[in-house]
Amino acid sequence: MSTTTRTGSDVSTSNNAVLQGAGKVVGFVDQRIAANNWLKRNLRKIFPDHWSFLLGEIALYSLILVLLSGVFLTLWFKPSMAHIIYDGAYVPMRGIGMSEAYASTLQISFEVRGGLLMRQIHHWGTLIFIAAMSVHMLRIFFTGAYRKPRELNWVIGLLLLTLGITNGFTGYSLPDDLLSGTGLRIIEAGILAIPVVGTYVSYFLFGGEYPGEDIISRFYAIHILLVPGLIIALVTVHLMLVWYQKHTQWAGAGKTEKNVVGYPFFPIYVAKAGGFTFIVFGFIVLMSALIQVNPLWFYGPYDPSQVTAGVQPDWYVGFLDGALRVMPPWEFTIFGYHVTPSVLLPAVILPGVLLTLLALYPWIEQRITGDRREHHILERPRNVPVRTGLGVAFIVFYILLWIAGGNDFFATTLHIPVNWVSRFLQVSLIVMPPLAFWITKRICLGLQRRDRDKVLHGMESGVIMVSPEGEFTERHSPLSAAQAYALTAHERPQVHEAGAPTDANGIPNPNYKHDRRRARISRFYFGDVIPKPTREELEHGHHGHAELEAHSGSDATSDQH
Amino acid sequence: MSRSSSGRRTGGWFGRVLTRRRRHPLAAVTVLLVVLLTCGTAYAAFTPSTQSPLGQATVSQSTQIEEGRQLFAIGCASCHGLNGEGEIRDDGTVLGPSLVGVGAASVDFQVGTGRMPMAAPGAQAPVKPVAYSDEQIAAMAAFVASLAPGPEIPTDDMLDTEAEGVDIARGGLLFRTNCAQCHNTSGQGGALTYGQEAPRLTGVEPKHIYEAMLTGPQAMPVFNDELLDEDDKRDIIAFLTAINEQPDPGGLGIGRVGPVSEGLWAWLVGIGGLIAFAAWVVTRSAAARSAERSSS
Numbered sequence: 095m096s097t098t099t100r101t102g103s104d105v106s107t108s109n110n111a112v113l114q115g116a117g118k119v120v121g122f123v124d125q126r127i128a129a130n131n132w133l134k135r136n137l138r139k140i141f142p143d144h145w146s147f148l149l150g151e152i153a154l155y156s157l158i159l160v161l162l163s164g165v166f167l168t169l170w171f172k173p174s175m176a177h178i179i180y181d182g183a184y185v186p187m188r189g190i191g192m193s194e195a196y197a198s199t200l201q202i203s204f205e206v207r208g209g210l211l212m213r214q215i216h217h218w219g220t221l222i223f224i225a226a227m228s229v230h231m232l233r234i235f236f237t238g239a240y241r242k243p244r245e246l247n248w249v250i251g252l253l254l255l256t257l258g259i260t261n262g263f264t265g266y267s268l269p270d271d272l273l274s275g276t277g278l279r280i281i282e283a284g285i286l287a288i289p290v291v292g293t294y295v296s297y298f299l300f301g302g303e304y305p306g307e308d309i310i311s312r313f314y315a316i317h318i319l320l321v322p323g324l325i326i327a328l329v330t331v332h333l334m335l336v337w338y339q340k341h342t343q344w345a346g347a348g349k350t351e352k353n354v355v356g357y358p359f360f361p362i363y364v365a366k367a368g369g370f371t372f373i374v375f376g377f378i379v380l381m382s383a384l385i386q387v388n389p390l391w392f393y394g395p396y397d398p399s400q401v402t403a404g405v406q407p408d409w410y411v412g413f414l415d416g417a418l419r420v421m422p423p424w425e426f427t428i429f430g431y432h433v434t435p436s437v438l439l440p441a442v443i444l445p446g447v448l449l450t451l452l453a454l455y456p457w458i459e460q461r462i463t464g465d466r467r468e469h470h471i472l473e474r475p476r477n478v479p480v481r482t483g484l485g486v487a488f489i490v491f492y493i494l495l496w497i498a499g500g501n502d503f504f505a506t507t508l509h510i511p512v513n514w515v516s517r518f519l520q521v522s523l524i525v526m527p528p529l530a531f532w533i534t535k536r537i538c539l540g541l542q543r544r545d546r547d548k549v550l551h552g553m554e555s556g557v558i559m560v561s562p563e564g565e566f567t568e569r570h571s572p573l574s575a576a577q578a579y580a581l582t583a584h585e586r587p588q589v590h591e592a593g594a595p596t597d598a599n600g601i602p603n604p605n606y607k608h609d610r611r612r613a614r615i616s617r618f619y620f621g622d623v624i625p626k627p628t629r630e631e632l633e634h635g636h637h638g639h640a641e642l643e644a645h646s647g648s649d650a651t652s653d654q655h
Numbered sequence: 656m657s658r659s660s661s662g663r664r665t666g667g668w669f670g671r672v673l674t675r676r677r678r679h680p681l682a683a684v685t686v687l688l689v690v691l692l693t694c695g696t697a698y699a700a701f702t703p704s705t706q707s708p709l710g711q712a713t714v715s716q717s718t719q720i721e722e723g724r725q726l727f728a729i730g731c732a733s734c735h736g737l738n739g740e741g742e743i744r745d746d747g748t749v750l751g752p753s754l755v756g757v758g759a760a761s762v763d764f765q766v767g768t769g770r771m772p773m774a775a776p777g778a779q780a781p782v783k784p785v786a787y788s789d790e791q792i793a794a795m796a797a798f799v800a801s802l803a804p805g806p807e808i809p810t811d812d813m814l815d816t817e818a819e820g821v822d823i824a825r826g827g828l829l830f831r832t833n834c835a836q837c838h839n840t841s842g843q844g845g846a847l848t849y850g851q852e853a854p855r856l857t858g859v860e861p862k863h864i865y866e867a868m869l870t871g872p873q874a875m876p877v878f879n880d881e882l883l884d885e886d887d888k889r890d891i892i893a894f895l896t897a898i899n900e901q902p903d904p905g906g907l908g909i910g911r912v913g914p915v916s917e918g919l920w921a922w923l924v925g926i927g928g929l930i931a932f933a934a935w936v937v938t939r940s941a942a943a944r945s946a947e948r949s950s951s
Contacts, residue, residue, distance in 0.1 A: 145937045370932075373929075386904070386906045412915075499915075502845055
């Protein structure tokens with residue numbers, strides 16, 4: 095039953111004049127735009143329930159908060175590099191020459207009512223927005239939610255993350271303080287390192303020699319107009335695709351590739367998402383009210399002749415800064431032309447390669463597995479050990495670069511020479527990701543064995559039996575049908591076997607080499623996977639074991655749309 | 656009988672807890688904490704202490720310089736030589752540099768902040784509890800100053816940050832231009848090469864900041880009066896005092912070190928807290944639904 099018709103019947107039985115009036119308005123609109131059917135279908139749209147499905151929502155709500163607080167900040171911020179002498183409320187800066195951008199940021203912090211709170215909401219909100227996008231993306235990766243037909247939405251998500259980082263960086267630079275100016279100088283160095291066009295790009299971006307007098311107003315246009323517009327457009331497409339393609343779900347009894355088991359958008363998720371919006375808002379505002387972020391009144395106005403110890407970008411650019419810091423100082427000259435791989439590799443090529451690999455990963459995996467079917471049921475990370483291992487190796491690589499980005503901070507905090515920190519990281523960046531891959535894969539395989547044991551022999555009950563002969567055994571209680579189903583719902587992966595190099599008549603197979611390569615990759619991807627129990631094994635496994643009586647099997651079949 | 660049973664009970668109480676709790680989820684954490692505490696305490700107990708190696712009342716009462724010479728011979732000469740000429744090992748490593756001409760300011764800084772005497776030769780002399788009394792430090796300073804002329808200990812009016820004409824903002828500008836590249840714009844310190852570091856400037860006495868600028872201890876360059884004159888130094892000290900005393904208007908300062916600690920907080924507290932809330936939202940609604948189902 096649709097909500098609109100219910101409203102109509104309520105109105106007819108009610109004597110309340112307001113309700114009657116409202117009913118008339120609804121009726122009027124409905125008869126003209128005939129949205130009844132559309133609403134009926136969409137308001138009852140079913141979404142599955144799991145905490146990890148809320149990570150993207152955290153990103154969405156923090157984005158809204160960042161947009162709102164950003165609008166507030168634009169009312170006072172002056173995106174100008176015009177040089178003025180500060181005479182505002184902050185005494186340790188009075189009489190110092192600075193740009194209008196920095197002076198107006200000080201004004202927002204110390205003179206505008208609620209300005210500092212809004213600045214802190216904007217900054218904490220951004221840090222959390224990008225963190226939430228990252229965590230959301232990890233969830234999508236580890237559960238295989240990017241598989242067909244959702245590859246495009248994966249790419250859109252990656253674009254959103256990139257745009258978020260871009261906008262974060264331009265926003266970090268806007269106040270024109272010494273910290274962000276130094277960061278901008280590093281970005282300029284990265285641009286200059288691009289062969290052939292680097293200097294031209296830098297001159298174009300900065301309107302002449304760095305830092306010039308245009309960069310703040312240009313970044314302002316990018317920061318408040320261009321990138322936010324793109325973000326809002328892409329978020330809309332992202333959500334429309336989620337709506338249209340329907341949400342993925344975890345395997346379980348009654349859940350198939352053809353249905354979605356969960357609760358309707360209205361009223362359940364309207365209430366839940368609405369409530370969660372305010373939880374996210376409240377949490378970020380509370381954090382902003384209690385914890386200081388970006389105290390740029392300490393940093394001072396940007397002056398290319400000054401630099402401060404402990405310069406770091408915000409966390410989402412930290413991995414690039416880290417890559418720069420641990421890169422060996424290589425540079426050489428070819429044909430009289432100077433090339434600096436020590437900047438080019440970490441600052442330009444590394445992010446380019448990472449982004450390309452991430453964007454193409456859904457298709458790379460399709461090539462490896464040969465699986466081009468649609469998937470709507472999520473995979474448990476342990477059931478795809480190689481993908482999970484690759485993901486963890488990436489996380490380890492990224493975290494090591496993070497640590498490198500704060501190598502001076504870690505050196506002074508832990509009282510270790512900073513050179514040791516860097517050398518340790520240089521070695522670790524090469525050694526640790528493969529190690530992490532291997533360890534993760536072994537853990538996944540162990541968990542798979544445990545799942546197999548559970549299905550075959552049931553769960554450990556903790557009841558130890560002593561037989562008359564003195565033998566100790568533990569009783570196992572069988573899983574419920576729903577539990578067993580969830581553990582065995584995944585597919586049994588098929589390792590691709592290469593065909594014979596020659597056919598029966600001794601004619602060589604022209605595709606043999608390609609086929610053998612495919613088989614090798616397939617074996618790498620699926621070769622070690624522990625096969626889930628077969629029907630025969632299951633029947634055999636349940637006999638000859640002392641078993642407790644089955645639990646009163648709670649039926650996990652949920653409401654179905 | 657009763658005694659033995661009660662004895663067994665007290666002995667058994669601990670054993671029973673061990674047996675019952677050893678599979679507790681927090682058991683490993685507890686064991687780890689106990690081990691860490693034990694190791695930490697043992698380390699603290701066995702670390703060589705840096706107390707004054709000197710019997711208090713044995714100093715002769717002749718002149719101040721003579722008193723300083725004697726203190727120097729006991730506490731400093733093993734590295735710096737009996738006449739402050741320094742000591743260089745056969746392999747070329749400097750055990751202690753020559754102190755001829757470093758002046759009274761240098762002694763007052765190094766000994767007055769506890770950096771000297773060092774517990775062991777190393778890349779950096781860390782700040783420690785001060786080993787000598789003010790009179791003893793003054794005596795050693797007089798002795799070292801008597802070796803050759805050098806920078807003097809600043810007088811009180813050179814350190815008066817309340818005086819007429821002191822400009823905090825100008826001090827900040829000078830600080831950012833000359834000092835912040837090592838000490839950070841808010842004086843939080845920073846890393847230097849091979850185990851050296853620029854120390855944090857919070858809670859440092861104005862006199863010691865002045866002396867450090869004057870004498871350039873360890874890796875620090877010398878900022879003599881031609882580079883930063885007396886007013887410049889006083890302005891810098893006034894700026895540091897002002898920002899040290901300034902409260903954090905934005906709330907918890909989280910170290911005033913900028914993005915590293917902010918990133919840690921955003922991930923550990925921000926995203927961590929919100930994920931906890933997400934998990935809570937899901938369990939809440941599930942509980943509400945199952946209650947609804949059982950009642951219907």
